[in-house]
Amino acid sequence: MNYRSFLAQDVRHLEVKFKDGTKTNLKTSSNNKIVVMKVLPRAKNPFVVSVYENYSNGITAAELAEKCGYECFRTFQRHFKKHFGDTTYNWIFRTKMEDVSSLVLNTDLQMSEIAKKFKFKSPAHLTNAYKRQFGVCPQKHREQEGLS
Numbered sequence: 001m002n003y004r005s006f007l008a009q010d011v012r013h014l015e016v017k018f019k020d021g022t023k024t025n026l027k028t029s030s031n032n033k034i035v036v037m038k039v040l041p042r043a044k045n046p047f048v049v050s051v052y053e054n055y056s057n058g059i060t061a062a063e064l065a066e067k068c069g070y071e072c073f074r075t076f077q078r079h080f081k082k083h084f085g086d087t088t089y090n091w092i093f094r095t096k097m098e099d100v101s102s103l104v105l106n107t108d109l110q111m112s113e114i115a116k117k118f119k120f121k122s123p124a125h126l127t128n129a130y131k132r133q134f135g136v137c138p139q140k141h142r143e144q145e146g147l148s
Contacts, residue, residue, distance in 0.1 A: 048083050057099060058119030061088035097133040100126065104138045105145055111138055 016024050043049045054067035065076035080088045103114050115126040130138045
């Protein structure tokens with residue numbers, strides 16, 4: 001399952017209508033911080049729903065298993081592979097890097113701030129992971145997109 005992230009600026013109110021007719025309203029906070037919204041596909045499988053509800057930036061596979069109510073990590077890994085078609089580690093890394101890329105390309109946050117937010121050991125570790133995932137360093141990616 002893939003998700004798309006969107007960045008909108010100067011939005012005071014947003015109404016999201018789903019295929020099934022349900023709606024949700026989002027309002028900006030009073031402190032005017034940047035908000036990145038993920039639109040996830042609606043999952044019917046309880047396991048998939050649990051993974052998406054419990055995933056957060058910087059979480060480890062073992063922590064995710066625990067948050068999803070699994071005492072046995074190996075059982076969690078088997079269920080994860082069955083439902084997501086990938087290992088827990090690879091999915092978490094790919095999802096994390098998609099979130100990082102969204103901030104790199106849509107904000108002017110420093111790499112040190114992004115590294116801290118996503119619990120990288122250092123900005124250099126973030127840069128190496130970013131280059132491994134996307135084939136280009138984050139700062140260079142910003143420049144290519146005309147954002148720096």
